[in-house]
Amino acid sequence: MENEVVAAIVGALGGLISGAIAAMVTLKAKRIDQIVETAKLWVGAYETKLLEQRLVEYKKLWKLTHQTSRRLIAKLDLLGAQTLADRLTSWYYDDGGIVLSEEGRTAFFLARRSLEPSGGDKANDQWRATVVAAFSTLRTALCEDMNSRRGPTLRASEDAD
16 A cells, blocks of 8 residues: 555656646747747838838939930930949948848949940940940849839748748
């Protein structure tokens, strides 16, 4: 009978200990879930604010690129290109450079560099075609950043497997 009492006590203690461990693990898991959800909210708020700032700044940049469109490029001469390059540099440092994505930044600098003619100091058709292509790539990068050509999409949850 003594063995039965000891076995019952050990069994009860084992049950209490395993129940306590299960409760601690459950509480820890819930705390981790809360931390993850809070982080998701912060990231979502950050992304929303960044998107709002990008919209404001990208609209300014988009307007600057108007004279590099296929319809207006024939009017762009070297003086106009230098003026545009200066205005782009001002936009980058004074306004929106900080909100450019990596892809947008790369496209921005390629477009900015295209305004400097190579192989002479002449504004010719080949130079203008290079400018049009570079600025078209820049505008495409801006649209990609804003997701304006495809519209809203749902991202797959990272924890959904």
